[in-house]
Amino acid sequence: MMGGDRMTVLSAVTVVLLAACCMASAAQPTVELLWPKGAPGAKGDKAGDKPSLRVYLPDKAKATGCGIVICPGGGYGNLAMDHEGYKVAEWLDSIGVAGFILTYRHSGTGYRHPAPLQDAQRAIRTVRFRAKEWGVDPNRIGIMGFSAGGHLASSAGTHFDKGDKGAADPIDRVSCRPDFMVLGYPVISFTREFTHVGSKNNLLGKDPSKELVELFSNELQVTPETPPTFLVHADDDKGVPPENSVVFYLALKKAKVPAEMHIYLKGDHGFGMRKTGLDSETWTVRCADWMRSMGMLGGK
Numbered sequence: 353m354m355g356g357d358r359m360t361v362l363s364a365v366t367v368v369l370l371a372a373c374c375m376a377s378a379a380q381p382t383v384e385l386l387w388p389k390g391a392p393g394a395k396g397d398k399a400g401d402k403p404s405l406r407v408y409l410p411d412k413a414k415a416t417g418c419g420i421v422i423c424p425g426g427g428y429g430n431l432a433m434d435h436e437g438y439k440v441a442e443w444l445d446s447i448g449v450a451g452f453i454l455t456y457r458h459s460g461t462g463y464r465h466p467a468p469l470q471d472a473q474r475a476i477r478t479v480r481f482r483a484k485e486w487g488v489d490p491n492r493i494g495i496m497g498f499s500a501g502g503h504l505a506s507s508a509g510t511h512f513d514k515g516d517k518g519a520a521d522p523i524d525r526v527s528c529r530p531d532f533m534v535l536g537y538p539v540i541s542f543t544r545e546f547t548h549v550g551s552k553n554n555l556l557g558k559d560p561s562k563e564l565v566e567l568f569s570n571e572l573q574v575t576p577e578t579p580p581t582f583l584v585h586a587d588d589d590k591g592v593p594p595e596n597s598v599v600f601y602l603a604l605k606k607a608k609v610p611a612e613m614h615i616y617l618k619g620d621h622g623f624g625m626r627k628t629g630l631d632s633e634t635w636t637v638r639c640a641d642w643m644r645s646m647g648m649l650g651g652k
Contacts, residue, residue, distance in 0.1 A: 383407070384405045386404060391457070403467075405421075407450070408441040408451040408453070410445045415448050416449060417489040419488035420495065420534070421476055421508075424437040427499070427548070428503075428555045431458070436501060450487065452479055454471060454472060465568070472505070472528075473508060474528075478523055481523045492647075498536040503555075507570055511573065531579055532580045534582045537586065537594075537619075541572075542556070548591070552565070571603040579609070580609060581600070582642045584635040585614075586615070588618050589621045598615075619631075
């Protein structure tokens, strides 16, 4: 090969590599602080005092206009960011859904109620407020949570408001009601024999009032205004028994809220996006089918 030809080939390869790098860079998620000037009740200026969203936007060619705030589990004491966060966002990207992983405050960073719910509500408001910028339909914004993150997601779906029209912050003027919920092996009740005590204590403390315990037993808070919900659990879950999903499903049915529930024979607790070889891995297919049937993946 002549020297000039070799240089031409090398230049072409360089251009291709640079273009690939640029495309990869453009696809990288960004991180957005929920309160750039400081979260309400912040106890310091460390990373754990600054709730945020990690934003994953699908390619415009496959984007459906649907967006989901993702709440990883962790017993309100830490966050299972891999199989209940990053990998969930990657799956949502594959079906054209924008994913917003919520890094919320919890007891591991020195916070109890009301901080986690404040963060979840702010996350929904933020996605709705910036919907046009992020290519999301403001009427197709869901929330998804796993284990204690499922409790947080179900709290957002049962404790919401339409926004404060007189608020100085324009984000606070926006509704924090999710349009739908996806709950994976969620903690739901704080009043039953199947309560996940660790999550309850981390969120409310070891001696909460009866009124507060009942307020965040979310099966007791379902109304006809509660968003449509998809639930998934495993029958052999000993960490958070499937009765949590069952009581929430029954409350939804009583309130005539559209709901679908899948309880797999095996899966244990925390299967999320892990590869287990069990049927519970197929929950993502069932979930996508449900979102499609609810009109959430119907395009812009």
